[in-house]
Amino acid sequence: MTFHNLYQSGLNFPKAPQILHLLFADVISFPMAHDTIDYFKHAQDIKKKLDEVSPTMCLAKWLQVSMHLTNGLTQSCYHPPTHKISLDDLKKSPKALHNTQEKKQQRKMMREGKRPPGCEYCWKIEDSPENHLSDRYVRSGEPWARAHFDEVVNNPYDYNVNPRYVEVNFNHACNFKCAYCSPHISSSWAQEIENHGPYPTLIPHNDISYFQQQELMPIIKKGDNPYVEAFWKWWPDLYKDIKVFRMTGGEPLIDKNTFKVLDWVIEHPRPDLELAITSNMCPPNKLMNQFINSIQHIMSEKKLKRFMLFPSVDTWGRQAEYLRTGLDFNMFWNNIHRYLTEVPDGLLTFIITMNNLSVPKLKKLMQGILELQHKYNKTHHRIFLDCPFLRYPGWLSLQTLPNEYYHYMNDVIQYMKDNKVQKGSYYGFRDFWIGKMERTRTWMIQEQPEEELNKNLTNFYLYFSEFDKRRKTNFLKTFPEMENFWNMCRKQSELFENQTERSK
Numbered sequence: 496m497t498f499h500n501l502y503q504s505g506l507n508f509p510k511a512p513q514i515l516h517l518l519f520a521d522v523i524s525f526p527m528a529h530d531t532i533d534y535f536k537h538a539q540d541i542k543k544k545l546d547e548v549s550p551t552m553c554l555a556k557w558l559q560v561s562m563h564l565t566n567g568l569t570q571s572c573y574h575p576p577t578h579k580i581s582l583d584d585l586k587k588s589p590k591a592l593h594n595t596q597e598k599k600q601q602r603k604m605m606r607e608g609k610r611p612p613g614c615e616y617c618w619k620i621e622d623s624p625e626n627h628l629s630d631r632y633v634r635s636g637e638p639w640a641r642a643h644f645d646e647v648v649n650n651p652y653d654y655n656v657n658p659r660y661v662e663v664n665f666n667h668a669c670n671f672k673c674a675y676c677s678p679h680i681s682s683s684w685a686q687e688i689e690n691h692g693p694y695p696t697l698i699p700h701n702d703i704s705y706f707q708q709q710e711l712m713p714i715i716k717k718g719d720n721p722y723v724e725a726f727w728k729w730w731p732d733l734y735k736d737i738k739v740f741r742m743t744g745g746e747p748l749i750d751k752n753t754f755k756v757l758d759w760v761i762e763h764p765r766p767d768l769e770l771a772i773t774s775n776m777c778p779p780n781k782l783m784n785q786f787i788n789s790i791q792h793i794m795s796e797k798k799l800k801r802f803m804l805f806p807s808v809d810t811w812g813r814q815a816e817y818l819r820t821g822l823d824f825n826m827f828w829n830n831i832h833r834y835l836t837e838v839p840d841g842l843l844t845f846i847i848t849m850n851n852l853s854v855p856k857l858k859k860l861m862q863g864i865l866e867l868q869h870k871y872n873k874t875h876h877r878i879f880l881d882c883p884f885l886r887y888p889g890w891l892s893l894q895t896l897p898n899e900y901y902h903y904m905n906d907v908i909q910y911m912k913d914n915k916v917q918k919g920s921y922y923g924f925r926d927f928w929i930g931k932m933e934r935t936r937t938w939m940i941q942e943q944p945e946e947e948l949n950k951n952l953t954n955f956y957l958y959f960s961e962f963d964k965r966r967k968t969n970f971l972k973t974f975p976e977m978e979n980f981w982n983m984c985r986k987q988s989e990l991f992e993n994q995t996e997r998s999k
């Protein structure tokens with residue numbers, strides 16, 4: 496899950512994120528999944544302490560990191576743009592994976608009350624008339640951050656800190672080619688583009704040379720990635736301090752580094768550590784078995800505080816398979832049951848990337864999730880969901896749909912309301928999720944400027960016509976509910992072609 500200007504979990508637009516999987520962190524779902532912690536109260540409390548340091552101080556700049564080891568980029572938190580890790584600095588210390596010169600300059604600015612430009616996401620919210628609490632306060636108030644306030648403020652701004660919230664993608668190897676993903680995130684996508692070239696949309700889509708220019712393509716020489724090497728050098732020291740560790744990809748369950756981490760946890764228990772893995776839940780069987788066995792062992796022996804699995808799925812059945820090429824929906828659903836049965840202490844948050852193709856069967860997915868909750872949430876909350884909405888590529892945006900499709904969203908929201916979690920029970924939809932779905936609907940029905948909409952409709956037709964050819968799929972057979980939309984896109988594309996012809 497991935498890339499440029501993609502996702503949005505509320506109504507405040509994030510600054511162009513770089514990596515789809517990492518974006519899922521936008522929801523702070525992992526800690527938010529637990530009722531016991533009042534995040535907003537902690538955000539208010541930490542605000543007073545931060546304000547005493549400076550009006551721009553943020554603990555996330557020190558204590559949170561997303562490390563993209565595939566291409567040597569880093570950011571903290573995940574709102575600011577990524578930047579390159581210096582290989583010279585890395586030779587001196589592996590802590591340079593997080594403590595780059597650029598971040599140190601930003602930390603200095605924060606200590607002096609200046610606003611680092613990469614943090615516009617927060618500055619915009621703080622400058623808005625509604626006076627919302629920005630992520631600066633929310634993140635700084637989370638347990639992994641606020642406990643280390645004194646360490647951060649009592650050290651010089653340029654000390655090499657060990658982060659407490661760490662997200663890492665080791666590898667872009669992935670057996671899927673989701674419609675919204677790209678070659679720098681998924682090796683299967685990269686392979687397709689190498690074989691067939693970019694997609695013939697108005698601006699050629701997923702052109703590898705673009706990602707190369709942006710220095711986003713992964714280092715592919717096996718065993719020769721200095722960033723992964725530095726990570727393992729740092730790991731024993733880093734591991735003793737981290738509180739939340741999340742692995743993303745590519746597909747983490749087909750990467751040996753993921754299992755190296757799990758083996759490490761087995762050997763070095765950390766009962767205060769929260770571990771999370773994002774997965775498409777369709778790795779080869781052998782690896783699924785290995786994963787389940789390791790997590791089962793870890794959890795039954797209480798070697799971790801919590802484990803959260805983040806499976807990604809955007810709708811139901813063959814429509815989900817269409818959207819996420821490589822997905823075998825039955826295998827996916829069986830693996831979800833397997834995990835919930837065989838790892839009884841394991842938690843799970845579905846990541847549903849809301850896009851226009853999610854809409855027709857979204858209610859079916861919600862029904863499936865509710866059934867799972869009935870079956871597995873017997874004594875405590877185990878199954879959660881998060882629905883960030885997609886912004887890029889624009890032709891997959893919910894905003895492209897005309898109003899004849901709005902009733903699907905209304906039905907979903909009504910279904911969630913009719914099945915709200917009740918006090919004392921562990922299944923049902925939470926107010927927080929329903930509120931987010933309602934905000935998504937509000938966003939969905941906002942009209943796009945005409946020119947943008949027409950481009951998106953044209954691109955939808957161009958993209959999926961080529962997609963069907965390359966992947967031997969059939970849009971209309973898979974999405975019969977979307978025939979009108981398809982025809983609308985086709986007409987727009989023809990109109991565009993005629994205009995182009997006339998202007999020649």
Ligand code: SF4
Pocket residue numbers: 496497515516669670671672673676677680681744745746775819
């Ligand atoms: S499963 Fe693979 S292709 Fe799909 S979004 Fe994740 S990395 Fe990309």
Ligand code: SF4
Pocket residue numbers: 553554555556571572573574575613614615616617630631632634
């Ligand atoms: S100020 Fe906001 S954008 Fe910047 S690091 Fe903190 S939380 Fe992230």
